Amino acid sequence: MTYHNANYHFEDCVAVVTGGTGGIGAAISHALAANGAQIVSWDLKTANNYPYVQDIVDVTDPASVDAATQRVLERFGRIDFVVNNAGFAGSTVPLDEYDINEWHQIVNVNLTGVYHVCRSVVPAMRLAKQGRIINIASLAGKEGTPNASAYSAAKAGVLAMTKSLGKELASTGILVNAIAPAAVKTTLLEQMAPAHVANMISKSPMNRLGTVEEVAEMVAWLCSGSCTFNTGAVFDLSGGRATY
Numbered sequence: 513m514t515y516h517n518a519n520y521h522f523e524d525c526v527a528v529v530t531g532g533t534g535g536i537g538a539a540i541s542h543a544l545a546a547n548g549a550q551i552v553s554w555d556l557k558t559a560n561n562y563p564y565v566q567d568i569v570d571v572t573d574p575a576s577v578d579a580a581t582q583r584v585l586e587r588f589g590r591i592d593f594v595v596n597n598a599g600f601a602g603s604t605v606p607l608d609e610y611d612i613n614e615w616h617q618i619v620n621v622n623l624t625g626v627y628h629v630c631r632s633v634v635p636a637m638r639l640a641k642q643g644r645i646i647n648i649a650s651l652a653g654k655e656g657t658p659n660a661s662a663y664s665a666a667k668a669g670v671l672a673m674t675k676s677l678g679k680e681l682a683s684t685g686i687l688v689n690a691i692a693p694a695a696v697k698t699t700l701l702e703q704m705a706p707a708h709v710a711n712m713i714s715k716s717p718m719n720r721l722g723t724v725e726e727v728a729e730m731v732a733w734l735c736s737g738s739c740t741f742n743t744g745a746v747f748d749l750s751g752g753r754a755t756y
Contacts, residue, residue: 517729520736523548526588527735530571530629531598533559535698536648539724540595543732549593552584554629571598571625572617574632581632590640593735594633596626596670597648607661615662622666623673630677634686643686644735647674648727651694651750667692671746678744687743689734694750697721717752 527544531537532553541551541564553562554569554577565587569580584591600621602614626647637643652660653667671690678688695701695712701721713721730749733739748754 518733518736518738520547520732520738522593522735525549525592525735526552526584526590527593527595528552528554528584528591528629528633529595529597530554530569530625532564532595533557533562533566536693536696536724536727537595537597538562539728540597540731543725543728544593544735547732549735550588552588554580555598571628572620574628577628577632581636585636591633591636591643592640593644593646594629595646595648595731596629598625599648601660601663604659606659610662618662619666619669622663623669626670626673630673630688634677634681637686638681638684641685644739645677645686645688646731646734647671647688647690648731649674649690649692649746651692651748651754654692654746654754654756674746675744682743687734687739689739689742689744690746691727691730691734692746692748692750692754693722693727694753695721696727697723715753716750720751722749722751 522544527549529537529541532541533555545551551564553564553566556570558566567580570576600618602618630645647670649670650667652664653671656664674688674690681688701709713719727749730747
């Protein structure tokens, strides 16, 4: 039997993807655009090979996020999908060895940045009485990865925020969900020791890394009309590794 990808219709929809120009963010952008969505990337940098609208935005700065939201609304008149994908892993060290400033930076990007974006876009979605917010969290937020306490704590916060905001908006037409991937094959892995990557693969019952396309496909489903009764939910993407 051959399995085929689902078909979605996102024509007339505007999607904001934070950290949209590389890795998982680029794959999400391509998947949504392939189904008709207009894409706007909010990132700290622009990319020459990124074919969609780009805006330089610092998610840790609420003024920067608010200004970017207004630019999208002025240009397109709507925001249908928001994918909070921007992230920063930081150093891999024991908790008591973290540089304090780096700890705060990791939390500011991965947790507070998601708050800034949600805070800024929700009012427009409330007025429209519709919208989808997808937060890219991590299995680290559920399991607590050793030597990554700041990242794990921040992603755990994203999961709790997703559940809270999902309940707050449950009757508004806005759905809020999170994805918790295990290790995904990106260029980031090229910076890691082969033994460390091999260890991550060994933890997966499927014995492989996830792909950026697999993350993007789940985002597309969460944005689609097929997703109607899921909000405040966490979707594992772990190759069987997640246990709860």
